[in-house]
Structure formats: structure tokens, C-alpha cells
Amino acid sequence: xxxxxxxxxxxxxxxxxxxxxxxxxxxxxxxxxxxxxxxxxxxxxxxxxxxxxxxxxxxxxxxxxxxxxxxxxxxxxxxxxxxxxxxxxxxxxxxxxxxxxxxxxxxxxxxxxxxxxxxxxxxxxxxxxxxxxxxxxxxxxxxxxxxxxxxxxxxxxxxxxxxxxxxxxxxxxxxxxxxxxxxxxxxxxxxxxxxxxxxxxxxxxxxxxxxxxxxxxxxxxxxxxxxxxxxxxxxxxxxxxxxxxxxxxxxxxxxxxxxxxxxxxxxxxxxxxxxxxxxxxxxxxxxxxxxxxxxxxxxxxxxxxxxxxxxxxxxxxxxxxxxxxxxxxxxxxxxxxxxxxxxxxxxxxxxxxxxxxxxxxxxxxxxxxxxxxxxxxxxxxxxxxxxxxxxxxxxxxxxxxxxxxxxxxxxxxxxxxxxxxxxxxxxxxxxxxxxxxxxxxxxxxxxxxxxx
Numbered sequence: 368x369x370x371x372x373x374x375x376x377x378x379x380x381x382x383x384x385x386x387x388x389x390x391x392x393x394x395x396x397x398x399x400x401x402x403x404x405x406x407x408x409x410x411x412x413x414x415x416x417x418x419x420x421x422x423x424x425x426x427x428x429x430x431x432x433x434x435x436x437x438x439x440x441x442x443x444x445x446x447x448x449x450x451x452x453x454x455x456x457x458x459x460x461x462x463x464x465x466x467x468x469x470x471x472x473x474x475x476x477x478x479x480x481x482x483x484x485x486x487x488x489x490x491x492x493x494x495x496x497x498x499x500x501x502x503x504x505x506x507x508x509x510x511x512x513x514x515x516x517x518x519x520x521x522x523x524x525x526x527x528x529x530x531x532x533x534x535x536x537x538x539x540x541x542x543x544x545x546x547x548x549x550x551x552x553x554x555x556x557x558x559x560x561x562x563x564x565x566x567x568x569x570x571x572x573x574x575x576x577x578x579x580x581x582x583x584x585x586x587x588x589x590x591x592x593x594x595x596x597x598x599x600x601x602x603x604x605x606x607x608x609x610x611x612x613x614x615x616x617x618x619x620x621x622x623x624x625x626x627x628x629x630x631x632x633x634x635x636x637x638x639x640x641x642x643x644x645x646x647x648x649x650x651x652x653x654x655x656x657x658x659x660x661x662x663x664x665x666x667x668x669x670x671x672x673x674x675x676x677x678x679x680x681x682x683x684x685x686x687x688x689x690x691x692x693x694x695x696x697x698x699x700x701x702x703x704x705x706x707x708x709x710x711x712x713x714x715x716x717x718x719x720x721x722x723x724x725x726x727x728x729x730x731x732x733x734x735x736x737x738x739x740x741x742x743x744x745x746x747x748x749x750x751x752x753x754x755x756x757x758x759x760x761x762x763x764x765x766x767x768x769x770x771x772x773x774x775x776x777x778x779x780x781x782x783x784x785x786x787x788x789x790x791x792x793x794x795x796x797x798x799x800x801x802x803x804x805x806x807x808x809x810x811x812x813x814x815x816x817x818x819x
Contacts, residue, residue, distance in 0.1 A: 395430070399439060399519045400527035402428045402482065408527070409455075411808025412490065413535045415542065415780070416506055421490040423532050425514075427483040429476055433521065437476040439483065440518040443469055444529075447513035451531050462510035462534050465502075466490055469514065488514060493536055503536075510534045540578070540762060540811040543743035544779040544787060545804035548588060551598075551730035551737065552777070552787060552797035557691040558725065560698040563795050566749065567691035567726075567774055570628070571682060572656040574748035575600050575608045576757070577728075578811055581645045581740040584611070584618050588735040597738055598731040599651065600745060602626070602690060603724055607731055608653050610643060618642035620664055620671070622653040624678060628688030629655050631662050631678035641671060648811045650744075650761040656751035657682045663751075668758040668815055690726055690747065690774075728777065728787075728797060741806065747775040762813050768792045781805070 403410055403425040414421045427439045445461045452458055470487040495503030516528040556563035588594050601607035605626030611617040619641050624631040652665040657679045664672040689695055728745055729738035750772045767776045767790045776790040777797055785799040
């Protein structure tokens with residue numbers, strides 16, 4: 368019931384930000400509350416272990432504008448820690464005061480407005496001092512910082528007057544990119560022939576890897592058209608790692624190797640026992656090797672599906688794997704007519720290439736096959752990584768710029784903007800179609816450190 372009331376208040380506040388309402392049109396008394404606590408008072412502040420500071424921001428909000436200024440007092444209240452632990456069954460201590468500061472203890476919502484200035488709870492001195500990091504906030508320990516409205520010149524809405532910031536400096540991955548319908552990652556430098564793209568073509572083996580979290584396996588798009596695919600990474604109708612397909616399990620990984628450089632088709636077969644779940648992190652990977660004619664899919668570092676004796680029977684210069692096909696088109700299209708033949712391969716698709724046949728993260732044929740979730744640690748290799756390599760390196764690659772077989776490495780740890788840096792030596796930075804959403808509170812467990 369509380370969530371319903373707060374949602375109505377929030378909608379009303381949004382409407383009144385643009386229009387003034389007479390008093391007799393207001394159906395309830397005005398109240399003040401914290402915007403971050405509209406639906407949940409618990410605010411996750413999980414951040415990487417190399418952050419020296421971390422800002423948690425919020426505002427004080429009114430249900431609708433007041434005729435006069437509204438004064439509000441704020442405080443960090445350690446007395447609420449016990450109540451939190453009792454309610455949620457935890458035993459987390461209050462964060463030591465040296466690690467945080469509240470930007471203000473007093474704020475004003477001006478007459479005619481519904482929100483205060485932005486208030487910041489800054490977490491500071493998190494890495495300690497010197498090379499030894501003396502006094503650093505301990506890793507992987509959880510603490511609480513309750514912030515509440517301690518007073519106001521307006522009635523306070525109980526239950527939404529407190530925000531519990533759950534603070535954790537984590538050794539796990541804490542940043543990922545949110546991709547959805549209308550937003551995916553493009554790679555402009557792969558579309559042009561040059562030093563960035565050359566190593567992506569003429570391959571005899573490959574590996575895709577990524578950490579993914581599916582929010583929802585959508586079955587319809589915004590136009591109510593049926594949807595059967597969530598795109599992870601790759602090139603449409605060539606070498607593509609995706610989840611679902613027409614007449615295929617909606618939640619099962621599929622590696623489509625229909626291109627001239629693979630020719631093993633869609634792998635594996637339909638099998639509901641291999642379905643993934645929404646709402647949890649997975650490490651997924653796929654490999655193909657022309658020399659051994661072996662295709663594999665990995666889930667959480669272990670082989671889920673494998674088949675040998677498939678794909679290219681007789682490898683040659685003409686049927687190698689080309690992942691940057693638009694770069695080949697660029698090369699072929701700009702070459703003199705009497706030289707075009709030397710750039711042609713058995714894969715003719717790039718000669719009449721459409722926009723769909725590019726390498727993407729989170730997109731395949733069109734924008735209605737989105738990942739619809741989060742992605743991190745995405746990689747492309749020019750070799751088929753071994754089971755041992757997959758398991759041992761799911762969450763990080765040391766010295767990535769030193770390995771020529773690592774064609775692309777997007778950690779997705781920027782935390783802002785619409786560009787994801789390529790940490791490989793080739794520098795193919797990704798650019799999102801629109802600004803990326805960078806969710807807070809992410810913590811990806813490292814299962815290869817907790818399982819035998």
C-alpha cells in the first residue's frame with residue numbers, strides 16, 4: 368500500500384512541476400520525503416576496490432509545490448542501525464564517521480518547487496593512505512549509513528523519511544553497462560579497413576566471452592510484435608551468440624555459425640534443461656576451431672554443449688573467419704577494379720553488406736532483439752580458448768594489451784557516458800546508440816574463487 372501511495376505522490380509531483388493546482392483540486396495534504404525512498408528505503412552503495420571516493424546523491428521532495436519555502440533538516444542517524452538489522456536479519460555495523468560526510472544538514476525547497484537541491488552523502492578516504500593503504504575501508508565488509516529527515520516545516524511522510532545506504536568496498540566487479548531495446552554497442556573502427564580491424568579477419572578460430580545479466584526474457588517488443596531472441600554479441604547470420612530463436616527455447620543459449628568461415632549452423636539443439644534464468648549473472652562463452660572442427664558453449668566457465676567434426680571440412684584462404692566484414696567491404700570497394708578479385712573470399716556477403724551484418728554487443732538483426740540486461744567483461748579472441756583458460760579468466764585478463772590474440776576487451780567499467788573502452792592492443796572502442804544506463808549496486812560474484 369505504501370508503494371502505491373508514494374507512486375501516486377511522485378506522479379502528482381511530476382505533474383505539478385509543470386502546472387499549478389488550486390488548493391481545492393488537491394485531494395491530500397502535502398508531505399515531504401526522500402526521493403530515493405519512494406519505493407525502497409534501502410540504497411546499495413557497492414563500489415570497486417580502487418575507488419577513493421563514492422558519491423551517493425538524493426533530494427528531498429514534496430508531493431506538490433508549496434506556497435512558501437519549506438525548510439528541511441537532515442541527519443545521519445546511527446540509532447537506526449539496530450532497527451535495520453532486526454528488520455532484515457543482518458548484523459551490519461554503522462560505518463565509521465571518518466569514511467563519510469553529508470554535504471548539508473539543512474536544505475530548502477523553494478516556494479513553487481517540489482524538489483530540493485541535490486544532496487550528497489560522500490564516501491571518502493576509502494583506499495587509505497600510502498602504498499600500504501593504511502586505514503582503508505576493509506574489502507568485502509558491509510556497513511550501514513542511515514540518513515533521515517530529522518525535521519521539517521511541512522508534514523513528513525513516515526516510511527519514506529529514511530534512506531539506508533548499504534556500503535561495501537568490493538573486490539568483485541561492480542560496474543556494468545545496461546543495454547535495452549534501442550540501445551546497443553557499435554564499433555565504428557571495425558567498419559573501416561585499417562590497423563584497428565585487420566586482425567579481426569582471416570581467422571581460423573575464435574572465442575566470444577561476456578558476463579551477462581538478463582532482466583527479462585521479453586516475448587514481445589514495443590509494437591506488440593513477438594520477440595524470440597536476446598542478442599549477446601557477434602555478427603548476424605555469421606557468428607552470433609544469442610539467447611533464443613524461432614521455434615527454439617526462449618531462454619537457451621544458441622551459437623549461430625552459419626557463416627562461410629564456420630558452417631556448423633545453429634548449435635546446440637533445443638534443450639529446455641539448458642535454459643538460463645533471468646535475474647542472475649552468468650559468464651557465457653563460445654568457441655569454434657576450424658582445425659579441430661570443434662564448437663563449444665560454456666556457461667559459468669564450464670562446457671555446457673560440445674560437438675566435434677562440424678563446420679569447415681577443408682580450411683583454406685577463401686573460407687576463413689571474418690568478423691569485421693564491413694572493413695573487407697571498405698577495402699574491396701575502394702580498390703581499383705583490376706585488384707578487387709584479390710580481396711574476395713568465398714564469403715560474398717560483405718560485397719553487398721547491409722547494416723545488420725556488423726559486429727555488435729547487444730544487437731543482431733534489428734533493435735527488437737536486444738540483450739535487455741547488463742553486460743561486462745566482453746571479449747573476442749582469435750583463438751579457441753581452452754576450458755582451463757575460460758575457467759581461470761572469467762572476471763579479468765591481466766596485461767590485455769600484450770596479447771595479440773585478444774582482439775577486443777570491453778570491461779564496461781566506465782560508469783558514465785556512452786563509450787566503452789577497448790583494453791586490447793587494437794583500440795576498437797565501442798559507442799552506444801544512446802547514453803548507457805550504468806546501474807548502481809552491482810556486485811558480480813567470482814564463482815571460480817568459491818568453487819573447486
